[in-house]
Amino acid sequence: MIHIAAVGTGSIVEKMIDAMHQVEGVHPCAVYSRSMEKARSFQLDQAYDSLEDMLRDELVDAVYIASPNSLHYEHTLACLEAGKHVLCEKPFASNLNEAEVMQQKAEDTGLILMEAITTTYLPNYQQLHSLIEEIAPVRVVQCNYSQYSSRYGKLLNGEEPNVFQPAFSGGALMDINVYNLHFLAGLFGRPDDVQYRAAMYENGIDTSGTALFSYKGFSASAVGSKDTAAESFVQIQGENGSIRIPGGANGCRVVEQWTNEEKKIHTVDQAENTMVYELDFFRRLVNGEETDTGIRQTKLVMEMMTKARESAGIRFPADRKNRQPGE
Template sequence: MQVGVIGTGSIASWFIQAARLVEDVEFVAVYSRAQATGDKFAQDNRIDKVYTDLEKMLKDNDVEAVYIASPNSLHFDHAKLALEHNKHVLIEKPFTGNFDRAKELVALAQSKSLFLFETICNIHMPHMDYIKNRIQELGQLRMIQCNYSQYSSRYDALLSGKTPNVFNPKMSGGALMDLNIYNLHFTMYLFGKPESIHYFANQHENGIDTSGILILDYGEFKATLTGAKDSASYNVGQIQGETGHITIPNGVNGLETVILTTDDTKKEVVEQDKPRLYYQVAVFKDMVDNNDFELRDFYLEHSLNVVEVATEALRQIGLEFEY
């Protein structure tokens, strides 16, 4: 599969390194707004072609799929344009910042029989299957807790009066969309849509959530999901049931280790041996190779559910992203 890249930030390089471990995934082109930035990225990442005109890259017949790592608010336009040019699309988390836009993209991909896929690494990791398979050992579930907090280097810029993309409401930024979204994907992948949600946030004067707690009510059990970019924490995931609990040290964004503790004190630790961004690409590649539209729609429905909840959470704190 020959891939073109949109966006030249660090995540794009990390993604390329991990994706190259998947057989027959090649990176053939990059789009940047500036030639010099594109040239440097291409050289650092061993990519042959650099485009400063996105439509030209999308007309390149060597490009079969596009990986979108632009700021959140541009995901929609970039994905729509790529689909209109008959390219398969991998779109960085968050899928979009607006539920209606997300539905529009999904409908477009389905109408053109193209593959559209959110690169949210944690739900595709082997440890996710391990958790799914063992969760019944915990008995009646009661509490889920996830914390993903990281003091952002860009928070200092925000406090000094600048507006980095990730703290810009116009760029669909904020702690929920950037960090807590991993906790949300993790929880909704396991348990689906909650009955109700409440979002409480610390907000900068521009309205953006610099940290927040999202509470999901699943009836007989509840989830509290914390995401912060204005303060750091020990990151962790926990699923508590009446007969045991699962702990994920270092948080559910990486799912590096899973510890299962039950009443008979059994403990297990499992480890993944590939970079965290690898597994999602392997899933995508297989899906495309096998023309597996059922799996495409399964993951798209999950992404839509997550965007729907995130859109409602933001609405509760007075934020509505256009894209």
């Protein structure tokens, strides 16, 4: 049994703890929050308002990190230093440099480090490689994940939600377009060119934007929006047909294939809580049943995101060279 503690108390932690109750071989044992009241509200075995105290708990085997984006780096390094395996929520880090340091620390300690990203581990996503071969050559790919955020309204009212703050490495690209980038990276690899066109708030953060990727023979666009609501979808167009995924890359609930005006549905039933798939893969990694942590794809996505931000002039305090944990 792998005993997993959580860092953070947002809704995504609630969803992951629910997944832990569904996946055999893992047990949610503790929550760390700066607020003891919030930590206790999860009603797990232990609640901590000190990360150091939690990491000294010998019953904790692994840590799920869901703190603000800018803290993933230092929290991951602290957990690995304490001998804990780490499942780190997307986006993995603030930039590629941090991701490389985190990977090196995992290698030095011999511990498992994996990004918690639903898309990669979904059964319906994993069947796309073979379906794409049937419609190839690919000519156009469109990804759109648009979801109006209640926190955007708070931003407009003068509040400062973490997700829209450069200090916390926030923004639409980092928060939701990351799903689209993982979708593309896992299927098509490294693009030849990366550009990002964003709607910018006065504090220098992107509230929505379109990332453009050039591949050999085709282009791909990835829209991520937290300031508008629209249909989320993925569409892959090839000379011999097309594939459409209503609902977007983060769920992949339905896969439609169109060939010669004939529509086929290639859909595998998936769990309601799609986080069970990434969690079960993490369990297998820790138990030695799998060896590929997905770090190469994670680093590729961080490279794509870093280049996208650079093209749009979006910079975070975390981008300072040689930043040390805690700075």
